Structures are given as structure tokens and as C-alpha cells.
Amino acid sequence: MNDTTSETPKLSWWRRLSNGLKRTSSSLGTAVADLVTKRKLDRAMLDDIEDVLLRADLGTSVAVRIADAVGTGRYDKAISADEVKDVVATEVEKVLAPVAKPLVIDAARKPFVILVVGVNGSGKTTTIGKLSQKFASEGRKVMLAAGTFRAAAIEQLKVWGERTKTPVIAGAQGSDSASLAFNALTAAREQAIDVLLIDTAGRLQNKAELMNELEKVVRVIRKVDDTAPHAVLLVLDATVGQNALSQVEAFHRTAGVTGLVMTKLDGTARGGILVALAEKFKLPVHFIGVGEGVDDLAPFTARDFARAIAGIE
Numbered sequence: 001m002n003d004t005t006s007e008t009p010k011l012s013w014w015r016r017l018s019n020g021l022k023r024t025s026s027s028l029g030t031a032v033a034d035l036v037t038k039r040k041l042d043r044a045m046l047d048d049i050e051d052v053l054l055r056a057d058l059g060t061s062v063a064v065r066i067a068d069a070v071g072t073g074r075y076d077k078a079i080s081a082d083e084v085k086d087v088v089a090t091e092v093e094k095v096l097a098p099v100a101k102p103l104v105i106d107a108a109r110k111p112f113v114i115l116v117v118g119v120n121g122s123g124k125t126t127t128i129g130k131l132s133q134k135f136a137s138e139g140r141k142v143m144l145a146a147g148t149f150r151a152a153a154i155e156q157l158k159v160w161g162e163r164t165k166t167p168v169i170a171g172a173q174g175s176d177s178a179s180l181a182f183n184a185l186t187a188a189r190e191q192a193i194d195v196l197l198i199d200t201a202g203r204l205q206n207k208a209e210l211m212n213e214l215e216k217v218v219r220v221i222r223k224v225d226d227t228a229p230h231a232v233l234l235v236l237d238a239t240v241g242q243n244a245l246s247q248v249e250a251f252h253r254t255a256g257v258t259g260l261v262m263t264k265l266d267g268t269a270r271g272g273i274l275v276a277l278a279e280k281f282k283l284p285v286h287f288i289g290v291g292e293g294v295d296d297l298a299p300f301t302a303r304d305f306a307r308a309i310a311g312i313e
């Protein structure tokens with residue numbers, strides 16, 4: 001046998017995801033185990049299970065559905081924690097499966113314009129760097145546009161541009177992000193770029209002025225190409241929990257979000273919120289971020305995520 005696994009392999013994205021979701025899965029697992037030991041299943045136990053699921057951010061309707069599924073056919077019987085976890089994983093997977101969709105680049109759109117939006121620090125620029133690498137490795141010509149005027153933010157995008165050998169368009173001080181988007185799209189057309197990724201400044205979803213600016217960016221992009229932007233990705237930080245609900249609502253209203261990316265699932269994440277989001281908004285979830293490196297972006301898969309949440313190895 002020729003065993004060449006002497007190097008320590010980089011932790012797989014699955015390992016990082018399930019480690020990151022430990023805060024959700026272990027609190028859920030421990031609570032469930034505490035609930036079910038030495039008791040037979042009754043309504044009170046199901047109410048307690050529902051509470052545990054609510055605390056994990058899964059949302060009311062999903063929590064109720066899971067508790068019902070646990071109860072079905074099991075009243076007055078002993079039930080194991082693993083049985084409950086299996087039901088959680090199965091029911092969560094049912095919610096997530098319809099939204100787990102890849103981001104499809106339509107090659108007929110040249111450039112295919114992807115606008116990336118989200119609150120401050122959610123991971124937009126990092127996600128753009130990762131996507132740039134992915135698209136370039138698929139043989140596409142990529143361009144990045146810095147729809148932001150903070151010097152450090154532009155510098156950060158330029159670093160990603162160098163790392164992924166991708167040109168970066170940035171605006172002059174004093175111009176606005178809508179005209180930057182206009183210029184970038186025009187340049188991308190001239191240079192036969194396949195995918196244009198437009199970064200935007202982070203903005204809180206309740207700041208009307210900044211949200212209006214985003215609306216204007218979308219309007220101006222449409223003036224150059226009335227089919228664009230072809231994708232509007234909302235980047236969500238998994239650690240924020242419930243606040244993600246109002247982020248999706250506001251950004252969807254303003255910019256017409258077409259898909260979600262959830263980052264920082266390698267940290268101390270509260271990934272349960274993704275289940276509540278899927279149930280409520282049914283927006284596609286394309287990718288998850290599981291680290292700060294260029295390869296730390298994984299396609300979103302319902303089964304893996306559901307099992308990580310339920311704490312199944």
C-alpha cells in the first residue's frame with residue numbers, strides 16, 4: 001500500500017463547517033439529550049424541544065414542524081437524542097433543499113454582472129476575492145469593480161485582484177458609486193470581460209440614504225444593460241443571528257437580491273438562521289464561507305448543512 005497522507009491535510013470545509021456550527025449543534029444536542037433522558041415522550045417534552053429549536057434561530061414554523069415530526073407515532077415511548085437529531089436533520093434538509101442552488105453564469109450575458117451587497121463587515125470583499133478565483137479557474141475573464149471610496153476598502157480589493165490576477169476598476173475620490181459602476185460596466189464590455197463583480201460599501205439596512213444610493217447603483221447599471229445586474233448577491237455574516245432577517249428584507253426590497261452567501265460559518269456561527277431565512281424568503285443560497293482564504297468558499301448543500309446543524313457527524 002502506498003500511503004502518502006503524511007502531511008497534515010487542511011481541515012476539510014465540512015470539518016470547518018461542523019466545527020463552526022458547534023455552538024448551534026452542541027447546544028441543540030445537549031439540550032435535546034437533557035430533555036429526552038429518563039422521560040417518555042409527551043406534549044411537554046415536545047414544547048421543550050420546540051424551545052430548543054427556537055433558541056437555535058430555526059424560526060417558529062420550522063420549530064413547530066420539527067416538534068410535530070418528532071411526536072408523530074412516538075407518544076408514551078422512550079426516545080433517544082439521536083432519534084431527535086435525525087428528525088431535525090431530515091426536516092431541516094427539507095427546508096433547505098429547495099434553496100440550495102448553484103450560481104449559474106449565463107455565458108450569453110457579456111459581461112455577466114454580479115452586484116455584491118450587505119451590511120458592514122459581512123464578508124463582501126472577501127467573497128468577491130474567492131469568487132474571482134473560482135471564475136478565473138473556470139477559464140473566465142473576470143473584472144472587479146470597487147464600488148466604494150474608502151481607501152482601505154479599495155486597497156483590499158486590489159490585493160484580491162493581484163492574488164487572483166484580475167483587473168480592478170476603482171473610482172477617483174469624489175465620484176460616486178453609481179458612476180463607478182457605469183464606468184466599470186462600460187470598460188468590461190470593451191474588454192470582453194465574462195464576469196464583472198461589483199463590490200459595494202457596507203451599509204446598515206436601516207440607513208435610508210445609503211440604501212437609496214444602492215438603488216441608484218442598480219438603476220445606473222440598468223442604463224448600460226437593461227438585463228443587468230444578472231445576479232445580486234447578499235452576503236450575510238452567520239454570527240449575527242436574527243438580524244439577518246431584516247437584512248434580507250431591506251436589501252431585497254432595495255436591490256432585488258437574487259441569492260445569498262453566508263460567511264463565517266467556520267467561526268462561532270449561528271447557522272440556524274439560514275433555515276429561518278430559507279423558510280421565509282425562499283431565496284437561493286449559493287455559497288458558504290468557511291474561512292478567510294481564497295479557497296474557503298463552498299457550494300451550499302442542504303444535506304451537509306442540515307447534518308451540521310443537527311450535530312450529526
Ligand SMILES: Nc1nc2c(ncn2[C@@H]2O[C@H](COP(=O)(O)OP(=O)(O)OP(=O)(O)O)[C@@H](O)[C@H]2O)c(=O)[nH]1
Nearest residue numbers: 120121122123124125126202263264289290291292
Ligand atoms: N472566519 C471567516 N472570516 C471571514 C469570512 N469571510 C470574511 N471574513 C473576514 O471578515 C472580515 C470582513 O470581511 P470583508 O470581506 O472585508 O467584509 P466586507 O463586507 O467587505 O466589509 P465592508 O466593506 O467594510 O463592509 C475580514 O477580516 C475577513 O477576513 C469567512 O468565511 N470566515
Ligand SMILES: [Mg+2]
Nearest residue numbers: 124125153202
Ligand atoms: Mg468590503
